[in-house]
Amino acid sequence: MFITEEQANKLALYAPHATVNQIENYEVCKKLALELPETITGVFECPNSNCITHNEPVDSSFKVFEKHEDIRLKCKYCEKVYSREIVTER
Numbered sequence: 001m002f003i004t005e006e007q008a009n010k011l012a013l014y015a016p017h018a019t020v021n022q023i024e025n026y027e028v029c030k031k032l033a034l035e036l037p038e039t040i041t042g043v044f045e046c047p048n049s050n051c052i053t054h055n056e057p058v059d060s061s062f063k064v065f066e067k068h069e070d071i072r073l074k075c076k077y078c079e080k081v082y083s084r085e086i087v088t089e090r
Contacts, residue, residue: 002022003020005032006037008020008032008034009034009035009036009037010037010040010043011034012034012035012036012037013036013040013064013071013084014084015034016034016036016066016071017034018034019031019032019033019034020032020034036064036065036066036071037064038063038064039061039062039063039064039076040061040062040064040073041059041060041061041062042059042060042061043060044060044062044073044087045060045087046060046062046075046077046078046080046087047080047082047086047087048075048078048080050078051075051077051078051080052077052078053075053077058077060075060076060077061075061076061077062074062075062076062087063076070083070084071083071084072084073087
């Protein structure tokens with residue numbers, strides 16, 4: 001089973017400077033250098049209990065950016081900014 005580049009880039013939230021190796025027949029056939037995606041939709045829940053994503057049938061959506069080597073996520077709807085740790089631990 002191989003992961004897509006989009007799936008690999010979601011891993012960048014946890015290891016922003018890692019490389020994912022795809023192995024076939026016991027040999028590395030492809031290397032994917034991880035890059036932070038610009039947005040992540042429908043993967044994490046917004047920590048803000050007043051956010052519209054908790055009461056309406058809409059997928060959560062975050063803009064991803066790096067600030068002082070710390071990964072931050074900004075909710076598209078309530079516009080609150082969270083560190084990666086707060087959003088991904090839920």
